[in-house]
Amino acid sequence: MSRLAILGGSPRFSSELPVGQLYFPSWDRYEAAMRGIFERRFYTNQGPLTNALEEKLRAFFGVKHVIVVANATLGLIMAAKALNLQGKVIVPAFTFIASVQSLTWAGIDPVFCDVDIETHGLHPASVNRLIDGEVSGILATNLWGGACAIEELQKIALERGVKLYFDSAHGFGVEAFGRRLGGFGELEVFSFHATKILSATEGGCICTDDDNIAARLRNMRSSYGAGPPVDVPLTSNARMSEAQAAIALMSLEDFETNVENNRLQSAAYSRTIAGIPGVSLVRVDAASKSNFQYVVCRLDEDTFGMSRDQLLIALKCENVNVRRYFYPGVHRSIPYSEAFSQCNTFLPNTDKLCTELFQLPVGAMVDVDIAAAIGELIGDISEHAGEIRGRLSR
Ligand SMILES: Cc1ncc(COP(=O)(O)O)c(C=O)c1O
Numbered sequence: 001m002s003r004l005a006i007l008g009g010s011p012r013f014s015s016e017l018p019v020g021q022l023y024f025p026s027w028d029r030y031e032a033a034m035r036g037i038f039e040r041r042f043y044t045n046q047g048p049l050t051n052a053l054e055e056k057l058r059a060f061f062g063v064k065h066v067i068v069v070a071n072a073t074l075g076l077i078m079a080a081k082a083l084n085l086q087g088k089v090i091v092p093a094f095t096f097i098a099s100v101q102s103l104t105w106a107g108i109d110p111v112f113c114d115v116d117i118e119t120h121g122l123h124p125a126s127v128n129r130l131i132d133g134e135v136s137g138i139l140a141t142n143l144w145g146g147a148c149a150i151e152e153l154q155k156i157a158l159e160r161g162v163k164l165y166f167d168s169a170h171g172f173g174v175e176a177f178g179r180r181l182g183g184f185g186e187l188e189v190f191s192f193h194a195t196k197i198l199s200a201t202e203g204g205c206i207c208t209d210d211d212n213i214a215a216r217l218r219n220m221r222s223s224y225g226a227g228p229p230v231d232v233p234l235t236s237n238a239r240m241s242e243a244q245a246a247i248a249l250m251s252l253e254d255f256e257t258n259v260e261n262n263r264l265q266s267a268a269y270s271r272t273i274a275g276i277p278g279v280s281l282v283r284v285d286a287a288s289k290s291n292f293q294y295v296v297c298r299l300d301e302d303t304f305g306m307s308r309d310q311l312l313i314a315l316k317c318e319n320v321n322v323r324r325y326f327y328p329g330v331h332r333s334i335p336y337s338e339a340f341s342q343c344n345t346f347l348p349n350t351d352k353l354c355t356e357l358f359q360l361p362v363g364a365m366v367d368v369d370i371a372a373a374i375g376e377l378i379g380d381i382s383e384h385a386g387e388i389r390g391r392l393s394r
Helices: 028-038 050-059 072-082 097-105 124-130 151-158 211-223 242-253 256-271 308-317 339-344 350-355 368-383 385-393
Strands: 065-069 086-091 109-113 135-141 163-167 188-191 204-208 279-281 287-289 295-298 357-360
Touching: 028 050, 028 242, 050 065, 050 204, 050 242, 065 072, 065 135, 065 151, 065 211, 072 097, 072 109, 072 163, 072 188, 072 204, 072 211, 086 097, 086 368, 097 109, 097 135, 097 211, 109 124, 124 151, 151 163, 242 256, 256 279, 256 295, 295 350, 308 368, 308 385, 350 357, 368 385
Parallel strands: 086 109, 086 135, 135 163, 163 188
Antiparallel strands: 065 204, 188 204, 279 295, 295 357
């Protein structure tokens, strides 16, 4: 075993290993796609590639409408407006801040709800307790290539007369409760950011089976060509360009291959991490099929011998970038922290997950051998936990 970099050895990896999919098609395929855009002289405003992408995604998701957008954040803001939400919406604080910011941009007050310690999605009984006359909706998240308690949340939303929709930014291609994500609730929003399993470099889409919601979303997506008048006075620019759609179409062609590569990497992590006390891979049990978009681990500080953040420093010295995801919880982030500290709400599961979880490199820049080597490295670090703690406290 070579000496750990944090203890004076050389880094195990010569260049930095990133977190996130970072899909790149071959140069030849990219060049052919861009040549087509140049020949057609059509950059944006629902060109042939954007329309083809929507068509293919409609078939993929098995839903009536797919509205591609510039990114999922804009998609979430548009969703809140298209659903005509008012007052308050229940949302987890254990999520990427964009979920909550989308409500703020739409003029809605977020009501933070704790998550289930297993699914990491909204805890249904807590949601039910929080619904009052001012709550008009529930924004639930499907994280890590898994799913939250979708069916229970649907039952609650129906019984209590509030609208349920999903931030499924991590959920492309995931199957749960007998079908593919995309058709649950009023609508679902997906991200096609470069780090995601389906990449448009930047991008996303909204899926819905509701004609009226779809018409409102299309109207909001573009100030041009908004189509037949609908009762939405708002328009914006969340258009996806042809260049983004070209990458997304190639990424869609390679989707199953990329999922399989991620699955193998995840299995290599699982094998090598299995015997290390205090570390475990987060399982995404509620999904019958995952996209293996993320490899998320949980660290128990007492058993492992050092904190999650100390482990991250040791890995960074080896050129392994590991992300605290999500950290801090949105309830502890500006602009929400002050109001949250004054209300009498506690989010124990959220706070626990925010200090215990980390995300390992996976995707196009990683392979099975690299994943196994990182897993073994974590084992080496655990064996030197005392020495490393001493070094970090100096
Ligand atoms: C849970 C969640 N929601 C929303 C987003 C925002 O997606 P985008 O970057 O496409 O705006 C992300 C991005 O990582 C996310 O993780």
